[in-house]
Amino acid sequence: xxxxxxxxxxxVKVLRKSGYTRLEEHKEWALKPGGQYFLTRNxxxxxxxxxxxKFTPGNGCQIIGAHxxxxxxxxxxxxxxxxxxxxxxxxxxxxxxxxxxxxxRDLKLAGKVMVRGEGGSIxxxxxxxxxxxxxxxxxxxxAGVTTRL
Numbered sequence: 001x002x003x004x005x006x007x008x009x010x011x012v013k014v015l016r017k018s019g020y021t022r023l024e025e026h027k028e029w030a031l032k033p034g035g036q037y038f039l040t041r042n043x044x045x046x047x048x049x050x051x052x053x054k055f056t057p058g059n060g061c062q063i064i065g066a067h068x069x070x071x072x073x074x075x076x077x078x079x080x081x082x083x084x085x086x087x088x089x090x091x092x093x094x095x096x097x098x099x100x101x102x103x104x105r106d107l108k109l110a111g112k113v114m115v116r117g118e119g120g121s122i123x124x125x126x127x128x129x130x131x132x133x134x135x136x137x138x139x140x141x142x143a144g145v146t147t148r149l
Contacts, residue, residue, distance in 0.1 A: 003072070003110050003111040003112070004043075004044035004068045004069050004070075004111070004112075005043045005044055005111055005112040005126055006110065006111070006126055006128070007068045008040055008043055008044060008045070008046045008068055009043070009126060011046055011048075012038065012040065012046065015036075015038045015048055018036070019036055020036040020037060020038045020048060020050075021035065021036065021037050021038075022037075022038060022039065022040075023037050023038065023039040024039070025039050025041060031051060031055075031057075032051070033051055033052065033053050033054065033055040033056075034051060034052070034053045034055075035050070035051050036048075036049075036050045036051075037049055037050075037051075043112055043124060043126075044068060044069070044112070045068070046068065049061070049063075069094070069095060070095060071093075071094060071095035071096055071097030071098075072094050072095065072097070073091040073092070073093060073094070073102065073107075074091055074092050074093075074094050074111075075089055075090070075091050075109070076090045076091060076092055078090070079091065089134060102136055103136050103137065103138045104135075104136070104137060104138050105135070105136070106132030106133075106134070106135055107132060107133070107134040107135065107136070108128070108129055108130060108131065108132060108133060108134075109127065109128075109129045109133055109134070110127065110128040110129070111126070111127065112124050112125070112126060112127075113125055113126075113127045
């Protein structure tokens with residue numbers, strides 16, 4: 001399973017094995033010619049770059065960009081909901097998905113979760129529940145029900 005966060009996490013492992021050095025976004029950087037560096041933000045953004053041996057500040061660089069996100073359903077922070085005897089999980093659409101293809105299929109949960117630890121501290125963790133937990137049924141269109149998807 002690949003989410004934004006798991007994709008970035010796996011890429012960081014590859015970069016570390018390849019000799020890249022992690023930079024902290026809000027600290028001063030000591031960049032050296034021939035150096036290889038990366039930084040992350042919110043566990044969903046990754047920036048990696050390598051400097052040429054003839055690098056000097058101000059001589060320019062080349063940048064290649066990509067993105068790690070894809071259409072998904074994001075579970076809302078306050079997601080638990082009960083209705084007509086059913087437990088429901090409130091979620092929101094992210095990206096330009098073809099949402100009708102998500103109906104009538106079992107779905108798993110994966111991605112970044114926030115966990116409260118001992119003493120009340122909160123930390124981010126990657127989670128992957130590898131079994132179907134959720135299902136989005138097709139709505140009864142014959143009953144005049146419409147959807148915003």
